[in-house]
Amino acid sequence: MKIRGYHTDRFGHVNHARYVEFLEEGRWIYFEENLLMSPFHEAGIAHVVANLNINYRRPAVVGDILRVETDIMSVGEKSVVMLQEIFKDEGRILVLDASVTDVFIDAKTDKVIPVDDRLLNIWPDLQEKVHP
Amino acid sequence: MKIRGYHTDRFGHVNHARYVEFLEEGRWIYFEENLLMSPFHEAGIAHVVANLNINYRRPAVVGDILRVETDIMSVGEKSVVMLQEIFKDEGRILVLDASVTDVFIDAKTDKVIPVDDRLLNIWPDLQEKVHP
Amino acid sequence: MKIRGYHTDRFGHVNHARYVEFLEEGRWIYFEENLLMSPFHEAGIAHVVANLNINYRRPAVVGDILRVETDIMSVGEKSVVMLQEIFKDEGRILVLDASVTDVFIDAKTDKVIPVDDRLLNIWPDLQEKVHP
């Protein structure tokens, strides 16, 4: 995505809230590319962000082209932590890195779902990050 | 409301989309002050913006304190036009003025509702602006 | 652009302020595609939005893919009016149309610049819409 004037504040920097939208966009794209949207929906599983931890490294300015990379960082008993990095200058400069902790919720009962076989079947890439 | 750095773009001006939020905030406050929220909700009437027409007069910058004024401009057969003005410097400088055309919808049938007695009873101030 | 959850309000509709950002994005793209950014910058000419007039036709919801079309609508002595339309469903459904009035400013003196030869040389497509 390309940075426009309306993304930036009066110092010409992309503001903090806007990055949170870029990270959310990155997670949507990850879910789409990994074909997770429909299976989660059909299984009646929602997920919510429980923690968002962002390290702002370098400012992004108008004209910068940002790339968001999203991957699984670790898998706990009741949560999955995603690692997200935003780069500019064709990946040479790290703008920020973030960890995002997702918790899964049964859409009917509103109860937290553990990261068990049901989830691993939908999202097989979790398997390799599960702590043994 | 007081303008902060995160409201402004790289020229230090409040950006166009943010004003649209300020106008929306002004309409919520108008509806609250005129005790319209509950009656509309109970009557199953929703309203949607059909047209938004904004004249940007002067920029607002960090530190400015803005006041939004909202009033009925005119009443048509199927719509109500609100006039909204945003001032700064204690009302001495007009930042923008806008007309916002609202249309009323039956929340059950999704059909447009004419501006008739049912609406005028809920919102008596409409009466004096109805074209004879 | 694809509509995400964070673009929408509690009725599942894209909210009014967000569309204003989409329109702004559309104008940036128009300026880039027509190679207007550098010439304007080099000539020391800025442009500001004096009026924004949006007709909201149909709501857009999560999953919709929107296309913004931007073109010159008319050229006045001191302003240019752009027509912008946002479509969904591969152009079959009009979500909104808007007219955006741009005024040109000398970046040094902050004075309004008339739409004269200097502007027409930079932006030749204006020529055919100039009122005779």
Place this chain on the structure above:
Amino acid sequence: MKIRGYHTDRFGHVNHARYVEFLEEGRWIYFEENLLMSPFHEAGIAHVVANLNINYRRPAVVGDILRVETDIMSVGEKSVVMLQEIFKDEGRILVLDASVTDVFIDAKTDKVIPVDDRLLNIWPDLQEKVHP
């Protein structure tokens, strides 16, 4: 601040990026109430957010009235960590808590400034949180 429809997503919850704006608003208010704005500006000291760590506890919905509390959490050699909490229901329900790490920059040289006497004189409340 009162939650409006335009603050929320299609589940009726305030979205993640919006909270980041609320936190920023809370820090501006803290700086104003502690009379820090002018002294920082006069001393040519800017501050930037290096880390933002948010625990989302409970959702906020339309009609909720939120209160943001901001305080110093800890003071390091080159950074200050602020604790921010957002409450609803008159302080009975914690919506989120966040730690925000601020780093100070010399506005002329763009270099990081240590948390030394110059800073402590401007912001005396830091004193009691300095690690001995």
